[in-house]
Amino acid sequence: MINKKLRSGTVLALLLLSAAMLHVPRAYADVQAKVVKIERLTHDVKRIRFRAANDDFKFTAGQFILLKLPESYLKEFNKEHGTNHENVSRPYSFASAPSEAPYFDVIIKHYPAPRDKDVPPGLASSFVHEKLHAGDAVTFSDPMGSLYMPNDSTDPIILVAGGVGASPFIGLLKHWFDEKLNEKRKIYLFFGANSRRDLFLLDDLNDWSRSKANFEYVPALSRPDPADEWKGETGYINVVLGKHFEGPLAADVYLAGAPIMVSETIKILHAKGVPDSRIHHDPIKVE
Numbered sequence: 001m002i003n004k005k006l007r008s009g010t011v012l013a014l015l016l017l018s019a020a021m022l023h024v025p026r027a028y029a030d031v032q033a034k035v036v037k038i039e040r041l042t043h044d045v046k047r048i049r050f051r052a053a054n055d056d057f058k059f060t061a062g063q064f065i066l067l068k069l070p071e072s073y074l075k076e077f078n079k080e081h082g083t084n085h086e087n088v089s090r091p092y093s094f095a096s097a098p099s100e101a102p103y104f105d106v107i108i109k110h111y112p113a114p115r116d117k118d119v120p121p122g123l124a125s126s127f128v129h130e131k132l133h134a135g136d137a138v139t140f141s142d143p144m145g146s147l148y149m150p151n152d153s154t155d156p157i158i159l160v161a162g163g164v165g166a167s168p169f170i171g172l173l174k175h176w177f178d179e180k181l182n183e184k185r186k187i188y189l190f191f192g193a194n195s196r197r198d199l200f201l202l203d204d205l206n207d208w209s210r211s212k213a214n215f216e217y218v219p220a221l222s223r224p225d226p227a228d229e230w231k232g233e234t235g236y237i238n239v240v241l242g243k244h245f246e247g248p249l250a251a252d253v254y255l256a257g258a259p260i261m262v263s264e265t266i267k268i269l270h271a272k273g274v275p276d277s278r279i280h281h282d283p284i285k286v287e
């Protein structure tokens with residue numbers, strides 16, 4: 001079921017579907033992998049490169065994988081925070097091209113405890129940001145999901161990301177450049193973040209927009225810091241997208257980010273006549 005891409009009608013439908021279909025516990029096969037490299041991309045985002053133990057490890061563009069948290073870490077976390085977690089997995093999107101397997105990247109944002117609440121910090125993201133080191137071995141599920149649905153259209157492809165939602169799009173863009181899809185279709189990446197310090201891989205994306213045919217990168221800041229001296233687009237990414245394309249729009253659109261960003265962008269796409277069959281995103285929750 002999880003492998004079936006959800007096409008959204010309304011946010012309510014999405015929430016009901018995810019509740020009904022995605023919370024069903026399942027048994028997944030295991031993938032063992034070792035951390036090859038950890039890079040800090042922003043103040044709260046890291047990119048981790050893994051190598052799967054199995055040389056034949058494969059995934060398809062747009063998939064994600066479940067990181068299984070070690071029981072020893074869960075015990076330590078439970079003791080420190082008075083929680084009772086066991087058998088916890090969290091989904092993370094591939095941020096590298098399938099051609100790089102058995103190596104693969106994930107880009108993970110850290111969620112510390114909110115300052116105004118007495119609650120524990122993010123369980124999985126704290127493990128990745130605070131406990132994981134090069135050389136460590138971890139366990140994942142088999143790859144799953146099918147965000148990318150190839151078709152024969154030559155209409156533009158539009159990627160709309162909020163924050164760490166850009167992560168699967170880094171993998172998709174690498175794949176599409178490998179496949180030279182940008183020679184057949186115009187590809188846009190709209191990347192929304194709060195301020196300049198939240199935009200990751202800015203240099204790579206700017207390089208691609210100069211060197212790759214038909215690729216346009218549109219970063220936008222919703223709360224630019226005056227120190228950013230930001231000259232680019234400002235405002236929420238859905239609004240920036242709406243202004244960029246006047247009138248009806250014929251395109252395949254991929255969305256990733258906070259549920260509110262996804263639902264607001266879908267409203268704009270519907271107003272521009274983009275049918276649900278051309279609007280793609282991952283399930284909002286996977287367990």
Ligand SMILES: Cc1cc2nc3c(=O)[nH]c(=O)nc-3n(C[C@H](O)[C@H](O)[C@H](O)COP(=O)(O)OP(=O)(O)OC[C@H]3O[C@@H](n4cnc5c(N)ncnc54)[C@H](O)[C@@H]3O)c2cc1C
Binds near residue numbers: 112114284
């Ligand atoms: C298909 C899919 C793909 C994804 N891909 C990525 C990706 O590529 N990169 C990425 O970074 N993320 C991705 N995610 C999100 C990711 O799976 C995790 O949800 C995210 O890392 C947070 O998990 P966590 O365990 O760190 O936080 P959690 O433990 O779930 O906590 C989240 C927040 O809630 C707070 N909290 C904890 N307990 C309470 C409480 N009792 N009351 C109120 N607040 C509380 C925590 O302090 C934290 O700030 C993806 C999600 C999906 C569904």
